[in-house]
Amino acid sequence: MRAERHEHAGAETRDFSIPGGCILCGGDLEVRMGPSGACSFCSACRWLSRPHMRRGDEGVEVIHPAGLLA
Ligand SMILES: [Zn+2]
Numbered sequence: 001m002r003a004e005r006h007e008h009a010g011a012e013t014r015d016f017s018i019p020g021g022c023i024l025c026g027g028d029l030e031v032r033m034g035p036s037g038a039c040s041f042c043s044a045c046r047w048l049s050r051p052h053m054r055r056g057d058e059g060v061e062v063i064h065p066a067g068l069l070a
Pocket of ligand 1: 022024025026043046
């Protein structure tokens, strides 16, 4: 059980996961959206990234900047 609490006026934190969203191993990507941007984490290969989030017609798009591959 995760119990994190961040008190920021007007800030909204949302967590969601993208099945197969990891571009490294194809595992499920957990994405956390916070006031300072989005953070993604793959529990399979432990890849951390800060993708760009964009709201499109089909929902939220996650865009990984190029050049992050190790
Ligand atoms: Zn992965």
